[in-house]
Amino acid sequence: MTISASFKRRLKYYDLDLSFTCATNKMMVMIGPSGGGKTTIIRMLAGLETPDEGKVIFGDEVWFDSARRINVTPQKRRLGYVFQDYNLFPHLNLLDNAAFAAVDKGEVDVLFDLFKIDHLRKRKPHMVSGGERQRCAMCQALARHPRLLLLDEPFSALDVITRRGLREELKSLKGTLSCPIIYVTHDINEALFLADEILPVVEGKNDDGWMQRTITREPGEGTTAKGAREPRLSLVY
């Protein structure tokens, strides 16, 4: 299945206008400075926000079409969406969180083994570390058998070492998932490591030159994007 989307939406400081496609088994990384509209795009894909104009087509299903007034609810899109740090329900333990919308509850055990959090199944989210919470959030999303996986800076609230570990796990997991994956980050290092395709988004538009400009910019020349500092950091670890 392939997801293809085109969006237009007026935002407060700029107009969002862009289109892209992403095929099954591919990971498209959406990268760009904070406030550039990446999360809005993800939310529109999930059906949590509505574009002014545009289309979202998944395989042969139309999820959104402004001209035909089609707008499939988030519930019916059956996708996985991992946020930075808000997936888990505080009143449930990790196991119940992951099983919350599981197609097959037995599968959660397999996922917990895979993500190495099996020993934490009875803990509540506030009793485990940020990295463990994000692992559980991944389990929660995957247990639903998503047709499309949306990852919105899932590891960016974590420390560098944990982030690297999870990033590598995600990369090795990628081959086993049969759905398109869209990954949002502002970290160039992460983008280069994970991506099959890269979509730089700056002020709501596709800007292919953004990464090149960010990397080659001399230190001290204007504001240095966070992403540009990261490759140097990575030499340490």
Add this chain to the structure above:
Amino acid sequence: MDYLALYVTLKLAFFTTVFLMVIAAPIAYLLAYYRFPGKSLLEALVYLPMALPPTVIGFYLIIVMSPKGFVGHAWGSLTGGSLLFTFLGITIASIIYSIPFAVQPMKAAFSKIDRRLLENAYVLGLSKRATFLRVIIPNSVAGIAAAAVLVFLHSIGAFGVLLMVGGSIPGETKVASIAIYEAVETMNYSAAGLIALSFIPISYVFLLLINKLNKDSLA
């Protein structure tokens, strides 16, 4: 001691609390999560019983619940009975009298829940109703319990509104606060004192409970 009056009071407080929790939850949900024209008008209307003298509420309830009033008339043609001077009548009065005390803490508890949690539930396939039952309610337990305790206490203390709608029929509408009033009227101070004294531990324990719940919900 007038145990019967105490029993009616506790029975009334119990039923008021149970029914009001069910009635107030959707109202609180509406006020916490939706924007619609006239919302502030509706909200003020829900809180109005808090701002009105109990006798004013009682007066209007007599008007609508009397056999000529539209509620009393409908009830009469349905069952042949009357609402005024019955336990059901004072339960309705008590519910209306306590609505603000149920809606306000529940609304506060619902509003505190992170929106993104609800969005995640939608993405995971839960309808709005299922999200309400499986995410919002379990994450507002402390607020809902605080609302229940407040309503319970408030209905134990009701007096004017009940006297107007229910009068003082022993075992039916004569609650403890009315029994105290009548005992004092007949100069029977020892009887009044005993019932009055029995209120203090009940109310004190419930207030301690509210404080604990408030602390828990902040933690």
